[in-house]
Amino acid sequence: xxxxxxxxxxxxxxxxxxxxxxxxxxxxxxxxxxxxxxxxxxxxxxxxxxxxxxxxxxxxxxxxxxxxxxxxxxxxxxxxxxxxxxxxxxxxxxxxxxxxxxxxxxxxxxxxxxxxxxxxxxxxxxxxxxxxxxxxxxxxxxxxx
Ligand code: 4NP
Numbered sequence: 481x482x483x484x485x486x487x488x489x490x491x492x493x494x495x496x497x498x499x500x501x502x503x504x505x506x507x508x509x510x511x512x513x514x515x516x517x518x519x520x521x522x523x524x525x526x527x528x529x530x531x532x533x534x535x536x537x538x539x540x541x542x543x544x545x546x547x548x549x550x551x552x553x554x555x556x557x558x559x560x561x562x563x564x565x566x567x568x569x570x571x572x573x574x575x576x577x578x579x580x581x582x583x584x585x586x587x588x589x590x591x592x593x594x595x596x597x598x599x600x601x602x603x604x605x606x607x608x609x610x611x612x613x614x615x616x617x618x619x620x621x622x623x624x625x
Contacts, residue, residue, distance in 0.1 A: 481583075482567055483559040486512030486542035488604070489593050490559065491522040493583070493611045495530050495537040500619035509553070511545040513566040518542050523597065525604045533608065550576040557583040557618075560592035586614045 481493035490510035498508045512518075520542045521527070530537045547570060549556065556579045558564045564582050571577040584591040593610055596603035 481508070481510040481557050481559075482513060482545050482563050483510075483593075484512055484514050484563060484595065485517045485597065486510055486544070487517045487520055487523045488526050488595065488597050489607055489611070491537050491540045491542075492526050492530060492608060493557065493559070493593075493615060494540065495535040496533075496608075496611050497615040497618060499535050500615055501622050505622055507553070509549075510540070511543050511549060513545050513563055515544040518544055523604075525596070525601055529601070529604045529608045533612075545570070547572075550579060554579065556580045557586075559583055560595070583614055584610075586617050 481490040481497070483489040483493075490512065494508050494510035501508070522530075522537050522540055522542075527538050545567060550571060556567060558567055558580060561582070564580060567580050568577055571580065583593060593607060594603070596607045
C-alpha cells in the first residue's frame, strides 16, 4: 500500500487489509513515495478512525518506498495518480511496472483515494470507508485464491 507520506492513507489501507485476511496468506505492508515522515507514527486522526473500527495501526512507522519493494511484493497498490507516476517511475522493467495498481481500479471506478492530510475528521472517515470497501474486495480475491 503506497501513498505520499505513509502516515494517512496507506497505513489505514495496510491495517484494514490485514484485518480482513488470514495471517498466513500474505504479507501486507505500506510505504510513502516521499520521505518527510519516515519513522513517524500514523497521523493521530488515522489512528483514531482505525481504532473506532477495532483496528490498531498505532505501532506502524512510516518508511519510504524503495526499489526492493518491487522484488518483495507481487502487488503494489497506490492511492492516487501522483503516487502511480512516482512508483512507475522507479520501475526498471515491464514486470515491475505491471505490479503497480491504482487501488480504486479494484472498484472499476475512475477515481482515487483523496489525500485527507489537510482535511478534517470527516475526510478521514470517507477515506476509511472507501478503503474498507476496496480492501474487502482485495481480501475476497486473496482468500479465494
Ligand atoms: P498520506 O497523506 O500521503 O495519505 O500519508 C499525507 C501526509 C503528509 C503530507 C501529505 C500527505 N505532507 O505533505 O506532509
